[in-house]
Amino acid sequence: MNTLESLMYWATTLLLAGGFFLALVSIVFGKSRPFSIARLLVFLAFICLTVFGITRWVRTAHPPFVTLFESMTVSVWFVLLMFHGLRARLPQTSILLLPVSAITFLLMGWSSSLPQEASPLSVALTNTWLFIHASFATGGAAAFLIGASFSVVYLIGRARLESLQKTFAVLPDYNLLPKSILNFLIFGLILWGVMIVSGSIWAHVAWGRYWAWDPIELWSLISWLLYGLLLHTRLTFRLPQRLFCWLTILAALTVTFSLWGVQYVYETIHSYG
Amino acid sequence: MAFFLIAILLVLVVLSALVPQKDVAQDRILDWEEFLGDGYVVIEKTGLDQIYSSPLFFLVLGLLAINLAAGNLKRIKLVFRAEKPLVKARHLGMIIFHLALLLIIAGVILNYLFRFHGVFGLTEGQTARDTEQKYFRIFAGPLYPGQFGRFAIELAGVDPVYETAGARTAAAEITLRPAIQETPITDTILINHPLAWRGLEFHFGSKTGLSPEVLVTDTSGQQIFRSFVRLSTRRVEDRTLSSDFVIIPSKNLKINVEVQSADEAIDSAVFVVAVEQAHVIVYQGTLTPVDTVAFGGLRLTIPRLRRWCYVDVVENQFLNLVFIGFWTALAGLVIGFVPRLISRRKQ
Numbered sequence: 001m002n003t004l005e006s007l008m009y010w011a012t013t014l015l016l017a018g019g020f021f022l023a024l025v026s027i028v029f030g031k032s033r034p035f036s037i038a039r040l041l042v043f044l045a046f047i048c049l050t051v052f053g054i055t056r057w058v059r060t061a062h063p064p065f066v067t068l069f070e071s072m073t074v075s076v077w078f079v080l081l082m083f084h085g086l087r088a089r090l091p092q093t094s095i096l097l098l099p100v101s102a103i104t105f106l107l108m109g110w111s112s113s114l115p116q117e118a119s120p121l122s123v124a125l126t127n128t129w130l131f132i133h134a135s136f137a138t139g140g141a142a143a144f145l146i147g148a149s150f151s152v153v154y155l156i157g158r159a160r161l162e163s164l165q166k167t168f169a170v171l172p173d174y175n176l177l178p179k180s181i182l183n184f185l186i187f188g189l190i191l192w193g194v195m196i197v198s199g200s201i202w203a204h205v206a207w208g209r210y211w212a213w214d215p216i217e218l219w220s221l222i223s224w225l226l227y228g229l230l231l232h233t234r235l236t237f238r239l240p241q242r243l244f245c246w247l248t249i250l251a252a253l254t255v256t257f258s259l260w261g262v263q264y265v266y267e268t269i270h271s272y273g
Numbered sequence: 274m275a276f277f278l279i280a281i282l283l284v285l286v287v288l289s290a291l292v293p294q295k296d297v298a299q300d301r302i303l304d305w306e307e308f309l310g311d312g313y314v315v316i317e318k319t320g321l322d323q324i325y326s327s328p329l330f331f332l333v334l335g336l337l338a339i340n341l342a343a344g345n346l347k348r349i350k351l352v353f354r355a356e357k358p359l360v361k362a363r364h365l366g367m368i369i370f371h372l373a374l375l376l377i378i379a380g381v382i383l384n385y386l387f388r389f390h391g392v393f394g395l396t397e398g399q400t401a402r403d404t405e406q407k408y409f410r411i412f413a414g415p416l417y418p419g420q421f422g423r424f425a426i427e428l429a430g431v432d433p434v435y436e437t438a439g440a441r442t443a444a445a446e447i448t449l450r451p452a453i454q455e456t457p458i459t460d461t462i463l464i465n466h467p468l469a470w471r472g473l474e475f476h477f478g479s480k481t482g483l484s485p486e487v488l489v490t491d492t493s494g495q496q497i498f499r500s501f502v503r504l505s506t507r508r509v510e511d512r513t514l515s516s517d518f519v520i521i522p523s524k525n526l527k528i529n530v531e532v533q534s535a536d537e538a539i540d541s542a543v544f545v546v547a548v549e550q551a552h553v554i555v556y557q558g559t560l561t562p563v564d565t566v567a568f569g570g571l572r573l574t575i576p577r578l579r580r581w582c583y584v585d586v587v588e589n590q591f592l593n594l595v596f597i598g599f600w601t602a603l604a605g606l607v608i609g610f611v612p613r614l615i616s617r618r619k620q
Contacts, residue, residue, distance in 0.1 A: 120440060121438070121439065121440050123437060123438070123441075124464045124465060125440075126437070126439070126440055127465050190606060193602075194599075194602065194603065197377060197595070197599045198599065201595065201596060201599060204589070204592060205465060206464050206465045207464065207476065208390070208467060208474060208585045208587040209390065209587070210592065211381070213289070213294060213297045213325060215290070218286065218290050219290065221286055222287055225279055225282055225283040225286060228279050229276065229279045229280055229283055232275060233276065236275075237276070267300075
C-alpha cells in the first residue's frame with residue numbers, strides 16, 4: 001500500500017471504531033449528541049474508504065476485487081454505501097448505525113490481519129466478468145449484512161426502541177422493520193443469484209466448465225438456498241419474527257464464510273490473487 | 274411445495290460439502306478412506322459420495338422447475354388484473370425473471386444430459402485422434418450420442434511463461450486437423466482463450482509439466498522400453514512434488530522419476546530417479562538429459578525432454594440457454610424494478 005492508501009485505510013478503521021463506540025454510548029445512556037457525531041464519523045469513514053478504493057484501483061490498474069483483503073474492503077464500502085443511501089432516503093433508519101458500524105469495523109479488523117499488498121492479476125482474472133461477478137458478490141453480501149443489521153435493530157425490542165424515542169427525533173416504525181428485513185433479503189438473494197450465474201458463465205469462458213462443485217461455488221449455493229428457504233419460511237409459514245431475525249443473522253454468517261472463510265478450510269481454485 | 278424442495282436441495286448440498294464427492298475431491302476421498310477405514314463402505318453404499326449424479330438430486334431440480342413454471346402461471350393472471358401500467362410492468366418483470374430462472378435450470382439439466390468433456394494428455398509433438406481410447410478421461414452425459422472421429426489434434430508446443438494482458442501464464446499451441454480433407458487450424462490456447470471449432474471448444478487443461486523420455490536398454494543397446502512420462506505437480510505436505518513412474522513388467526521394474534529443480538526450467542532440469550526391481554531399490558540418484566546410468570545389466574537414459582499439458586475438449590450444446598437466461602434475468606429485474614423506482618419518485 002502507498003502512503004495515501006495506508007492513511008485512508010487506517011482512517012476508515014479508526015473512524016468506524018469511533019462511530020461504533022459513540023453509537024453504543026448514545027444508545028446505552030440515551031444521549032443524542034454522541035449519535036450525531038457517530039453518524040458523521042461513519043460518513044467520513046465512507047469517504048476515506050472511497051478514496052482508498054479509487055487510489056488502489058488507479059495504482060494497480062484493475063478493480064480492487066482481486067485479493068481477499070480487497071474483497072473485504074470493497075464489501076465494507078458496499079455496506080456503507082447502502083447504509084448512507086438508505087439513510088438519505090429514510091432518515092429514521094439512522095439507528096442502523098450501531099450494527100453497521102460494528103459489522104464494518106469487524107471486517108476492517110479482519111482485513112488488517114491479511115496480506116495487504118496488491119497482487120498481480122492472474123490470467124483467469126483478466127476478464128470483464130471479474131468486474132460483473134465480484135460486484136454482484138460484494139453487493140449481495142452487503143445487502144444480506146444490512147438485512148441482518150435490521151434484524152439486530154428488531155431484536156433490540158419494541159419497548160427499548162420506544163424508550164429511545166425521547167433521544168432520537170426519528171426512529172423506524174417497529175412494525176415496518178420486518179418488511180425492511182424482507183426487502184433487503186430479497187435484494188440480496190437476487191444479487192447473489194446473479195453473482196452465481198455470472199460466475200458460472202465466466203468459469204466456462206476461463207476453464208471450459210461452468211460448474212465444478214468447487215467449495216466456493218458450493219458454499220455460495222448453500223447461502224443462496226438458505227436465504228431462499230428463510231424467505232419461504234417467513235412468507236409461507238409465518239415463522240415467528242424474532243426467530244426469523246436470529247436466523248437471518250446466522251445466515252449472514254454463511255455468506256461471510258462463503259466469501260472469505262472457505263479458503264481457510266478447503267482447497268479451492270477460487271483463491272484470491 | 275417450493276419450501277420442501279429447497280429444503281431437500283439444501284440438505285443434499287450441505288451433505289455434499291461435508292462428504293467429499295467422487296470426480297470432484299479425489300484427494301479428500303483418500304483422506305476419508307484412510308480415516309474411516311472399513312466404515313467408508315457405508316458412505317459408498319448410501320451414495321453419499323455421489324450426490325450430484327443421484328436421481329433424487331435431479332428429481333428435486335426437475336420438480337423445482339415445474340414449481341417455478343406453475344408460479345409463473347399465477348403471475349400472468351396478476352399482469353392481466355393489474356390496472357396501473359407501472360404495476361403491470363412490475364409483474365411482467367417478475368415473470369421474465371422467473372422464466373429466465375427456468376431457462377437456466379433447463380440449460381443446466383440439458384447440458385448435464387448431453388455434455389461431452391474429454392481430456393487429452395499430450396506431449397509436445399504428439400498427435401491424437403478423436404477416438405474414445407485416446408482420451409485420458411471422458412465425462413459424458415448419459416444422453417450424449419457418442420460422436421467421435423471429428424478431428425486429430427497435435428500439441429505443437431507448450432509455453433510455461435506466456436505473457437498476456439500484463440499477466441504470465443502457461444499456454445499451448447495446438448493444431449487441429451479435421452477428419453475430412455480441410456485446412457488445419459493452428460491456435461494458441463490458454464485460460465480465458467479457448468479455441469472454438471464447430472460447436473467444440475478446446476481449452477488449455479488444468480495441468481502441465483515436464484515430460485522426459487525414458488529409454489531403457491540392455492548392455493548391447495537393445496531397446497527394452499521407450500516412452501515419454503508426464504511429471505504432474507502436486508502438493509505433498511509442505512513441498513511441491515513433480516513426479517511420475519513407469520512400470521516395465523518384463524523386467525519387474527518400476528522407475529520413479531521426479532524433477533528436482535523447483536521452477537521446472539527445461540534447460541537446467543535435473544531428475545531424481547529411483548529404480549525398483551521386485552520391490553528392491555537397485556538404483557537411486559540424479560540424472561540429467563542425455564546422461565546414462567547403469568544398473569543390473571540395464572542402462573537408463575533421458576534422450577529427449579519436452580513439456581506436456583492437458584487439453585480439454587468441451588461440447589456444451591445447451592450452454593446458450595444459461596447465457597440467454599442470465600441476460601433475460603437481468604432484463605426482467607430492470608423491467609421489474611424501474612417502475613418501482615418511478616412510482617416511489619412520483620409519491
